[in-house]
Amino acid sequence: MQKKIPMRTCVGCLKSFPGNELIRLVRVKTEDGVQYMVNPTGRKNGRSAYLCKNSECLAKAKKNRGFHRSLKESIPDSCYDEIERILEIE
Numbered sequence: 001m002q003k004k005i006p007m008r009t010c011v012g013c014l015k016s017f018p019g020n021e022l023i024r025l026v027r028v029k030t031e032d033g034v035q036y037m038v039n040p041t042g043r044k045n046g047r048s049a050y051l052c053k054n055s056e057c058l059a060k061a062k063k064n065r066g067f068h069r070s071l072k073e074s075i076p077d078s079c080y081d082e083i084e085r086i087l088e089i090e
Helices: 055-064 066-071 077-089
Strands: 007-009 016-018 023-030 033-038 047-051
Touching (some): 023 066, 033 077, 047 055, 047 066, 055 066
Antiparallel strands (some): 007 016, 023 033
16 A cells, blocks of 8 residues: 655645655744744644745745745745755755
8 A cells, every 4th residue: 555645835836746855944833932944854843834946936935925925924034045055955
């Protein structure tokens, strides 16, 4: 029996892909406040948004405020910088 792979929508291009092919940004509530982090394993609890692994989708997500819409609050610019670094590596 084949295991079902969950499909996730990219906040840039709005197309669906298997969750393990996308970059996951997760919002975690801590005692210090809210924290945002890129979560490659997909194991952290919290509200998340997904992005394709290309720079065009990152530009679209910035323009159409995809992360803001998905996470229900604006994210700091440091998150965009971290995602850009990940895209340069891959």
